[in-house]
Each structure stands twice: as C-alpha cells, then as structure tokens.
C-alpha cells in the first residue's frame with residue numbers, strides 16, 4: 234500500500250531540518266514550495282487579480298515567493314502584509330518581491346485571496362486585528378486559497394482556534410500532509426487539497442493516510458481456501474450478519490461461512506451456512522479470520538458466542554454488539570485482533586478498559602495499547618490506531634454512508650481482508666478505503682444492501 238505520510242508540526246520541522254542538513258537552504262526550500270504553490274494559484278486565478286496576505290513567518294515568506302512568481306508571469310498581484318517578516322528566509326523573499334506592497338488590508342479589493350498569514354507555526358488564536366482583517370479580505374474576494382493551512386487552524390489537531398474563519402476553494406499543502414488537512418473540523422473549510430512536494434523523506438513513526446490499497450489479483454492456481462475462509466459468527470439478528478457476510482463475499486476472500494442457527498431469509502446461494510454448534514464449526518483449522526458482532530445480540534447466548542469466537546484463537550474482527558460485551562481479560566495476548574467501534578461503542582470500550590485520555594486520538598492509542606487490539610474508530614473522522622503506535626487517518630468518505638447497516642458492511646470488508654492474509658492494521662486501512670470507494674460508486678441515497686453489493690466495484694478500482 235502506498236500511503237502518504239501525515240506529519241505533526243514537530244515531524245515537519247525535523248523533515249525540513251533533514252533537507253537543510255543535506256544541503257538545501259531554507260531559502261531554496263521556500264522557493265520550491267512557493268513556486269509550486271504559485272502554479273496552482275495561477276491556474277485557479279486564470280488571469281483574475283490576486284491579493285496575497287502575508288504574515289511574519291515562513292508561511293508569509295511563501296506568500297512573497299508566490300506573489301513574485303505571479304508578477305513575473307504578468308498577473309495583477311498585490312501583497313497585504315500587516316506584520317513585517319521575522320525569519321531570514323521570509324525577509325529575503327520580501328526583498329526579492331518587486332510588486333505592490335500594502336501594510337493594511339483596509340478597502341483592498343480583488344478576486345482571488347491567497348492566505349499566507351500563518352501556517353503550521355500558528356501558536357495561538359489570531360488576534361482581534363488579524364481575524365477582522367482576514368474575515369474582511371475574505372468577504373471582498375470571491376475565491377480564497379490557503380497556503381499550507383488556513384490561518385486560524387491548529388495543524389496537529391485540526392481544531393479551529395478562532396470563530397467564523399473563512400472557507401477556501403483550495404488548500405495547498407507544502408512538503409507533506411499535516412493532521413489538519415484530514416481531520417475535522419478543519420478539513421471541512423479547506424476545499425480541494427493539493428500537495429506540493431519539496432523532497433521530504435519518509436519519517437519514521439509518521440501517521441499515514443489510508444489511501445487506495447494495492448489489491449492483488451488471485452494467483453492463477455488460487456482456490457477458495459488459499460484465498461481465505463472467513464467465518465462470520467451469527468446471532469439473534471440475522472439481517473446485520475447477512476450484510477456483513479455479503480460485503481465479506483465481495484472483498485477478496487475465497488469463502489465466507491456463516492455460523493448460525495438463526496437463519497436469514499433469502500441468503501445468497503454463495504453463502505455457506507453452518508448450523509452446527511459454534512464450538513465445532515470454529516474448530517475448522519482452515520478458518521483464516523472470524524467476524525463477530527454484527528447481529529450478535531447482547532444476551533447470554535451472545536456472551537458465550539463472543540467468548541468462543543475469541544477463544545478459537547484465529548485473527549478476529551470484533552464489531553457492534555460484541556464491542557459492548559467485550560471485557561478486559563477476554564482477549565488472548567498477541568492474537569491478531571481488530572475492533573471497529575463507532576463513537577458510542579468506542580466510549581463503551583474506553584469505559585470497559587478504563588481508558589482516560591485528552592482526546593479521541595489519544596484514547597484510541599491508549600485503548601489499542603491496553604487491549605492489544607487495532608482500533609478502527611469509525612465515523613466522519615475515522616482513524617486507525619495500532620498497539621505498536623502506528624496511526625492511519627481515513628480520507629473523507631461520502632456522508633451518504635450515514636445509514637443503518639454500513640458499519641456491518643465495513644466489518645465484513647475488514648474480516649475479508651484479514652482472511653486474505655492482511656494483518657489487522659493493514660486490513661483496517663484497506664477496509665476504510667474500499668468502504669468509501671463503494672459508497673462513491675453507489676452515488677447518493679443508497680442502502681447498506683446496495684453498499685455491500687458495490688464492494689466488488691471498489692475492489693476493481695484498487696487492482
């Protein structure tokens with residue numbers, strides 16, 4: 234899987250320092266970043282007058298480079314710089330700029346506003362003067378572009394440090410993705426995202442974006458067992474189990490077996506249903522992954538079935554009702570295990586495992602470490618945390634996914650990817666992308682049944 238890295242401010246600074254140590258000066262990096270960003274501004278502006286708002290740091294420095302690049306191409310451009318540059322690179326970039334330079338944004342009009350007031354160095358909310366100027370300029374320009382990050386956004390969290398920040402048509406990330414590019418609420422205001430490479434190397438321990446996976450075509454001598462037998466443990470509510478099974482059947486595994494005595498109505502012919510005792514059916518050594526939770530119920534029988542599913546020792550996906558029933562001590566050390574909670578289930582799990590941490594990401598990490606499970610905390614802002622500290626962020630998926638049953642589909646896809654041989658973290662990353670892609674292919678207003686059927690198309694898109 235070729236996942237892009239997502240860096241914290243500290244990691245980005247270390248990456249830039251590594252470039253500098255390898256012989257590229259800050260000024261050269263700023264030229265590469267600024268000219269790359271100017272290319273996008275030029276395309277979006279398409280000849281319309283541009284106003285660049287420049288702050289005191291290197292984000293402002295990028296603004297001077299962008300403005301000078303556009304000016305040299307003959308575009309109408311002006312800079313508003315309420316604060317003089319503080320860094321050497323920004324001072325040099327300002328010296329090299331030969332165009333119109335204003336210290337106040339009062340009465341300034343134009344069509345395209347380029348926000349280079351603050352980037353990843355923003356340390357506190359914008360002052361009253363700066364936020365008023367930004368809002369005012371934003372109102373008087375029809376198109377807004379943010380360079381690296383919209384001013385007022387906290388890079389590492391995606392939190393908005395000021396109220397009523399403007400929204401943007403385009404955000405041009407410099408060097409690497411930052412958390413704010415993919416985390417809510419910041420992501421919502423950024424418009425389209427583009428990344429300008431500046432030669433940043435892979436950073437050890439960096440979070441990754443769960444991008445499009447590389448799904449292999451089955452080997453020419455493949456058969457159903459080499460492609461993995463996925464056992465879905467059923468329970469009192471066969472509909473949810475059926476949805477998960479339908480999705481699993483289309484996500485790459487060779488064989489999906491539903492272990493239940495609660496028979497669904499009209500199951501597909503390709504789904505094998507085994508009604509024998511769970512203890513016996515889970516003893517099949519060919520089982521490559523187990524899914525437990527969708528449609529399990531929460532009664533005594535559900536408890537027993539969950540315990541048996543875990544005790545069989547196979548790689549396991551735990552979802553839905555099973556997450557509410559799960560207690561510390563039930564899990565076996567070092568068993569490959571993926572939990573896929575939505576917000577309510579995530580809170581229940583955190584309570585059960587006595588997790589207290591300042592935010593959702595920290596909770597996911599702590600829960601992963603304490604429980605030994607990979608945690609796929611799903612929702613509009615999905616993230617995946619592994620016990621060894623790996624973290625993946627899901628790119629946005631269509632909000633049409635907000636219907637009943639889509640979580641069962643996600644769990645089915647993840648179990649299928651685990652049956653196909655993926656370890657839980659990779660299976661989770663693949664599953665969130667495939668789930669989002671299936672939703673994109675469904676278009677608007679689909680049902681979870683439609684989504685499960687669309688998983689084949691998502692796999693086709695990832696071959």
Ligand SMILES: NC(=O)C1=CN([C@@H]2O[C@H](COP(=O)(O)OP(=O)(O)OC[C@H]3O[C@@H](n4cnc5c(N)ncnc54)[C@H](O)[C@@H]3O)[C@@H](O)[C@H]2O)[C@@H](O)CC1
Pocket residue numbers: 249259262263266267288289290291292293294295319320350351352353354355356357358359360380381382407408431
């Ligand atoms: N360092 C580098 O090598 C590169 C940096 N780049 C750019 O540099 C940016 C980061 O540069 P900086 O670290 O200088 O950060 P910023 O340009 O975001 O500005 C930080 C400066 O503003 C001050 N500041 C922070 N919050 C403030 C607030 N609310 N009100 C008033 N002043 C405030 C800080 O004390 C600091 O002086 C990136 O976002 C990117 O645009 C790019 O040019 C690529 C290369």
Ligand SMILES: [K+]
Pocket residue numbers: 292348349350351352379380381382383384
């Ligand atoms: K900015």
